Amino acid sequence: MLKGGKNMIRYKTLTWLLIFALLLTACSPRGNKSADAKETYVLRVSHPYQMGTLHHEYMEWFDQEIQKRSNGRLSLEIYSGSQLMPPEQEIPGILQGQIDMTHSLSSIAGSFDPIWYFFDLPFLFNYDPKDPNVYLDNRKKFIESEQGGRLLAKMAEEKGLKVLAMSSTDLFASLWTANKSKKITDTSSAANLKLRTPGGQVAPDTLKAIKASGISIPGTELPTALQQGVVDGLITVPLYLYDNKLPVKTQTLYPFVNYVMPVIMSQKKFDSLPTDLQNILIETGKDLEQHADQVVRKKVSKIYSKLEQEQGVTTYYPTHEEIEQWKKTTAPVWNSYAKKEPRAAELIKEAKRLIRETK
Structure with a gap:
């Protein structure tokens, strides 16, 4: 009887140990991964651009890709067109948990962190006025460089932001005028002109260097301002101007501002996701950069001829001497x-290193 009692005690002990072991297995990280594989996650995105723009198309492409790669998880x-909040509130909105992600613009990000105004520096990347690919190649190398775009992404992480991509929807921002008599060639031709500026800290300083003045005008008022001579011209990118059919007559190919369009999400939200979904976001972000680069190259290859044929805009190609003069003046x-x-x-x-290497 005593021996049987001991066996019964051993049997109960083994049973409880087995149950305990099963519970530990269920609560282990592997168990959480199994649970995560069934859970779905939806990231709330806000951006200021209308449907039909490349910005919005990129976000739709990103959405389709992560759904496919995650099997719908x-x-x-x-939310496009600033439905949720103004563009300058999107990055603070990410940090406050109101949204999870935005497809921003470097000049908008600069209002949150001035490091992003780096892209407003004139002649930042090597370029050839007659070959857009020279500029696009150099910009791409910088974005992919560990001491360039990837370093800037690390700076953003220190502020609680995860940069998934630094895509682009256009070429560099050049100089445009509404009157052919005010066409910009050398630096002296830009003196005293009133140009609509994208704002920020750097572009106004560049205008002062060439003795022009910058004026801030809302986009909705810009066509009228150009027609009435309130401003002589503006600083903007060619695809945007073509799509919006702004009333200008000349373009001069100096790389005045270099916009990038970062896809930014909450670092806290990113860290809360399962590891495999984090990896999907990172890889899809890299692929978006490549996708955007291919789209822009295709579109800008014929943009100058389309501007002239369809909208009567003539393009001025600066000489080597004029380019060097502009570089010296804006240095x-x-x-x-x-x-x-x-x-x-x-x-x-x-x-500067990449410019030297590509010459």
Whole structure:
């Protein structure tokens, strides 16, 4: 009887140990991964651009890709055209948990963190007025560089933001005038002109360097301002101007501002996702950069001829001597920005290195 009692005690002990072991297995990280595989996640996205723009098309492409790669476990809920909030509130909105992601613009991001105004530096990337691919190649190398775009992404992480991609929807922002008599050629031809500026810290300094003045005008009022001579011209990118059919007559190919369009999400939200979904977001972000690069190359290859044939815009191709003159005249802007934003030192160093390498 005593022996049987001991066996019964051993049997009960083994049973409880087995149950305990099963519970531990169910609560292990592997068990959580199994549970995550059945859970779905929806990221709330806000951006300021209308449906039909490349910005919105990129977000739709991103959504389709992450759904496909995650077997439907991860998707985007996209709000375009500033439906949820103004563009300058989107990055703060990410940090406050109001939204999870935005497809922003470097000049907008600069209002949150001035390091993004780095892309407003003139002649930032090597370029050939007659071959857009020279500029696009150099910009692409910088974005993919560990001491360039990837370093800037690390700076964003320090502020609670995860940069998934630095895509682009256009070429560099050049100089446009509404009257052919005010066509810009050398630096002296730009003196005293009133140009609509994209804002920020750097572009106004560049205008001062060429003795022009910058005026801030809402996009809705710009066509009238150009027609009535309130401004002589503007600084903008060619695909945007073509799509919006702004009343201008000349374009001069100087790389005045270099916009990038980062896809940014909450670092906290990113960290809360399962590892496999994090990896999908990272890889899809890299692929978006490649996709966007191919789209822009195709569109800008014929943009100057389309502008002339369809909208009567003539394009001025600066000479080598004029380009060197502009570089020399605007060089102090680089020094001024470097003093205001010491964190940009490594970015500037890398940009200059890549320019030297591609010459």
